[in-house]
Amino acid sequence: MDSIALSKKEFNNLKNLVYSTSGINLHEGKLELLKSKIAKRMRLTKKSFKDYLRYLDSNEKEVIEFIDTVTTNHSFFFRENKSIEYIISQFNLNPQKDRKEFKIWCAACSTGDEPYTVAVQLKNLGLSFSILATDISHTVLDIAARGIYKNDKIQKVPLPILRRFFQNGTGKYTGHIKIKKEITRHIVFEKFNLIADPLPQANFDAVLCRNVMIYFDLKTSEKVINKLYQAIIPKGFFAIGNAESLMNLNHKYKSIRKIPSLYIK
Numbered sequence: 001m002d003s004i005a006l007s008k009k010e011f012n013n014l015k016n017l018v019y020s021t022s023g024i025n026l027h028e029g030k031l032e033l034l035k036s037k038i039a040k041r042m043r044l045t046k047k048s049f050k051d052y053l054r055y056l057d058s059n060e061k062e063v064i065e066f067i068d069t070v071t072t073n074h075s076f077f078f079r080e081n082k083s084i085e086y087i088i089s090q091f092n093l094n095p096q097k098d099r100k101e102f103k104i105w106c107a108a109c110s111t112g113d114e115p116y117t118v119a120v121q122l123k124n125l126g127l128s129f130s131i132l133a134t135d136i137s138h139t140v141l142d143i144a145a146r147g148i149y150k151n152d153k154i155q156k157v158p159l160p161i162l163r164r165f166f167q168n169g170t171g172k173y174t175g176h177i178k179i180k181k182e183i184t185r186h187i188v189f190e191k192f193n194l195i196a197d198p199l200p201q202a203n204f205d206a207v208l209c210r211n212v213m214i215y216f217d218l219k220t221s222e223k224v225i226n227k228l229y230q231a232i233i234p235k236g237f238f239a240i241g242n243a244e245s246l247m248n249l250n251h252k253y254k255s256i257r258k259i260p261s262l263y264i265k
C-alpha cells in the first residue's frame with residue numbers, strides 16, 4: 001500500500017465522486033480505508049496507482065465497481081429485529097390480513113440477511129407478502145439472490161424458524177445454510193440507488209432503510225427519507241437503524257414511542 005500516496009486533491013476528487021454517485025460521505029478519517037479500496041481495484045484491473053485514477057476518471061463502469069468496493073455491507077440475520085417484529089405484529093392484527101398481500105421494501109438490503117429475516121417471520125405467521133429488496137451494490141445482490149450463508153450469520157435466528165426455513169449445507173457447503181425456496185420465491189432483488197433512481201411503482205406497507213444513512217450527511221439523509229415517504233401507504237411503516245435518527249431532519253413521519261427506530265406515515 002506504500003505505493004498509494006493520495007494527495008489532498010486526489011482524496012477530495014474521489015470523495016466527491018463517491019458522494020455524487022452514492023451519497024456516501026467519506027470524511028478524512030476514511031483515508032486509509034479509501035487507500036485499501038483503491039489498492040483492491042488496482043490489483044483487479046492490473047493498473048498502477050496513477051493509471052487507475054485516470055481509468056476511474058474516464059470509465060463509468062469502473063465508477064460502479066469502485067462504489068461497489070467502497071460500500072460497507074455488514075449485516076446479519078435478525079439484526080435489530082424489534083422494529084421488524086413490531087411491524088409484523090401490526091400486520092397480524094390487520095382485520096384484512098387473510099386477504100391482503102403485505103408489500104415490504106428493504107431499500108438497502110446488502111447481502112439479503114434483512115429481507116430474509118422479514119420473510120421468515122411473515123411466513124411463520126402464515127401471512128401473504130412480497131418483498132422488494134434493493135441495494136446499490138451488485139456484488140451484495142448476487143450473494144443475496146444465491147441465499148447461501150455461513151453459519152456465523154444466523155446465530156440470532158430462533159431455532160424453530162431455523163429448522164423450518166433453512167437447509168443445512170453438506171459436502172463443500174458444510175458450515176453453511178441455504179434459504180428454502182418457499183421463502184426466496186417471495187423476494188425480488190434489484191439494483192437501486194437511493195439518491196439517483198426513480199421510486200418503484202408500488203406503494204409499500206413498510207419500507208426499511210436501515211444502517212445506510214449512517215454513511216450519509218444530513219442533506220442526503222433528508223432527501224432520501226422524504227423520497228421514501230412517497231413510496232409508503234398512509235399509516236404504513238418506515239424503519240431506520242438503531243444508530244440512526246430522524247432528528248434534525250425535516251420530515252412528516254410520526255415516531256412510535258415504543259420503538260425509537262420505527263416511524264409511521
Ligand SMILES: C[S@@+](CC[C@H](N)C(=O)[O-])C[C@H]1O[C@@H](n2cnc3c(N)ncnc32)[C@H](O)[C@@H]1O
Binds near residue numbers: 073079194210
Ligand atoms: C451496512 S449495510 C445495511 C444492511 C441492512 N439494511 C442492515 O441493516 O443490516 C448498508 C448498505 O447500504 C448500501 N448503500 C449504500 N449507499 C447506497 C445508495 N446510495 N443506494 C442504495 N444502497 C446503498 C450498501 O451497498 C450496503 O449494502
